[in-house]
Amino acid sequence: MCQHRSDxxxxxxxxxxxxxxxxxxxxxxxxxxxxxxxxxxxxxxKSPEFANTTVTAMYxxxxxxxxxxxSHNDHYYGIGLDFNKNETVFSVMVEMYDNKDLNxxxxxxxxxxxxxxxxxxxxxxxxxxxxxxxxMPAWKAAxxxxxxxxxxxxxxxAAIGYMVFGGEWKLQGNYAHGxxxxxxxxxxxxxxxxVYEYPLSMRTQLYAYTGYGKANKYLKNDGDFNSWxxxxxxxxxx
Numbered sequence: 001m002c003q004h005r006s007d008x009x010x011x012x013x014x015x016x017x018x019x020x021x022x023x024x025x026x027x028x029x030x031x032x033x034x035x036x037x038x039x040x041x042x043x044x045x046k047s048p049e050f051a052n053t054t055v056t057a058m059y060x061x062x063x064x065x066x067x068x069x070x071s072h073n074d075h076y077y078g079i080g081l082d083f084n085k086n087e088t089v090f091s092v093m094v095e096m097y098d099n100k101d102l103n104x105x106x107x108x109x110x111x112x113x114x115x116x117x118x119x120x121x122x123x124x125x126x127x128x129x130x131x132x133x134x135x136m137p138a139w140k141a142a143x144x145x146x147x148x149x150x151x152x153x154x155x156x157x158a159a160i161g162y163m164v165f166g167g168e169w170k171l172q173g174n175y176a177h178g179x180x181x182x183x184x185x186x187x188x189x190x191x192x193x194x195v196y197e198y199p200l201s202m203r204t205q206l207y208a209y210t211g212y213g214k215a216n217k218y219l220k221n222d223g224d225f226n227s228w229x230x231x232x233x234x235x236x237x238x
Contacts, residue, residue, distance in 0.1 A: 013056055013082040015091045016113020016126025018159035018170040019193045019211075024229040025138045027193015027211025031225070032137050032155040032176035034109060034130045039076060052085040074101045087117030097134070104148040105132040113157075122161040124172070129154055137176060137189060138224045146180065153178025155189075167198035167205075180218060187218035189225055203237045 017029035025031040039060040047055040060076040080093035091114065097107040113126030132150040159172035176189040193211035200206060208231075215225035 013054075013080050013091045014093065014111065014113060015082075015089050015115055016124050017157050017172065018115075018122070018124045018161050019172045019195065022235075023193060023195065023209050024211060024231075025191075025224065026213040026227055026229045027172060027174070027191050027209075029126065029157050029172075029174060030138060031191045031213050032157060032174040032189050033111070033126070033128045034133050034135050034137060034153075034155075036135065041070070042076075053081060053083045056080050056082065072100060074099055087122075088114070089116075090114035099132075099134055102134055102148075104134055105150060107131070107133045107135075107150060109133070120163040124157070124159040124161075126157045127155070130178070132181065136178075140222075140224060147182035149181035151178050151180050165198075167196055169196045170194065185218040187215060187220075189213070189215045189219065191225075200234075204234065206232075206234050208232050 014035075019028040021028060021030050021035075029035075042058060042060045045057045056079070058076065058078040061070045061073060075098045076095070077098075078093065078095040080091060083090045091112070093109070093111045095107075095109040095111075099105065099107060108131045109128065111126070111128040113124075115122060115124045117123075131152050133153070134146055134150045136146075136151060137155070153176050155174070155176035155178075157172065157174045159170060161168050161170040171194045172192065174189070174191045174193075177186070179186045191211065191213035193209065195207055195209040198206045210228070210230040212228040213225050215222060219225050
């Protein structure tokens with residue numbers, strides 16, 4: 001929910017990861033967490049801030065396109081709490097997809113994440129429980145052959161960051177353990193990523209990144225999870 005973007009901007013409150021989807025899924029949180037992207041017909045409410053806390057609620061009655069009645073589309077419901085004070089950031093989110101268009105069981109996601117700064121050091125950590133998910137990490141959808149009961153999994157992520165030589169070095173590890181509910185096939189996903197980001201200006205930064213991911217059992221031959229990446233680049237915000 002709170003992990004979604006729109007053409008009007010981003011409304012994400014998801015915390016707990018130093019490496020997001022700007023880097024390839026080898027090593028970032030999307031390699032183990034179930035995440036989603038843009039949705040149609042989204043209604044969003046964000047509360048005023050109270051005691052450094054805000055509440056965000058989201059609803060979508062349009063997942064699945066405009067070729068059928070809204071009542072037959074997949075619907076999304078989400079609510080989350082975001083706390084932000086000084087160097088302490090924390091969020092908790094509960095989400096549900098009814099999967100009507102897929103004729104599948106409902107999907108439930110519970111996600112916790114936060115970060116804490118200590119001067120030059122920053123620490124991140126997150127946890128997610130997914131039940132009946134028709135999505136898997138790395139944006140793999142139900143077209144990969146999941147049954148109506150989907151997958152159930154637990155995932156964790158942890159990272160450290162350190163300001164050094166005028167930039168920031170980050171190191172992150174991720175792990176997920178799950179099963180395909182129809183036949184109880186299990187899988188594990190491991191990944192690690194590291195990056196050094198150096199700001200040239202307020203809008204421009206250089207970066208060097210490398211990541212590695214490996215999965216076994218049900219996903220052992222899946223190239224989206226068993227791979228590595230190395231890259232150098234420059235990014236500029238307009």
